[in-house]
Amino acid sequence: MDINEIPQDDSKIFRGQKKVIYATQNGHYKPGTTTGWDTEAFVTEQAVEEFNQLTNEALDAVKRGEKSPLFYYMYRYRFDLPTLAQTTGLWQWQIKRHFKPSVFAKLSNKVLGRYAEVFGVSMEKIKHV
Template sequence: MKKSEVPQDKSNLESANFRELCYAVDENGEYTTAHTTGWDPKTIALDNAIEDIHQRIEDAKNRVQNNQTSPIEYYMEFHKMDLPILASYVGIWQWRVKRHFKPKVFHKLSNKILQKYADVFEITIDQLKNLQHAN
């Protein structure tokens, strides 16, 4: 694609003043870099991914409010993590982190364990227990 033809379609990235670097051919027929704010197919895929993330966060929040899971799962989704990433950040086996999703288990966790989660999520233990970050 020629440098003058690099698409500049509207996208979520544009509002964050983010531009992507891509390769294009300049006037001399040589490869060079060009900035783009996005193009429609990529924008559609990005919008779908963001919508999916928001839905997962909302679903986790509802499960916490219905006492079906602990706030740990909500904050994991809110911070766009998955189980392996969260487990590695808190230094706890994945099966134990998953077990901490159970409300009965969560309420029995020591402050030492809760502090590990709070540190990863950059909140206080009180916020972790009371889901005060829920939007």
């Protein structure tokens, strides 16, 4: 995209801020700014709504005792299983096991600390919803 064609749709998700993107000018990539564009805003709003729905469903599952608080926090802080595994350095199958309340209750402080650090919450908070 040419630097002069960068959309400037004043997206509400940017809240008056600008975003730097790279576009071409005279055949070379240069940084340019945008106030957003409608397509990006639409997709972002859909993604946020999906995470909100997943968070609510996860909270219900935790309250019913089907899942551990980790399952809720994963969605609350906008992670999915692959991203959480990559960020914590744990295998996906390990995290899936940690979703089980009985397994989660036996986790060491070291493992709980990894999750707490990733989510930016205390270890005490990670134990409860």
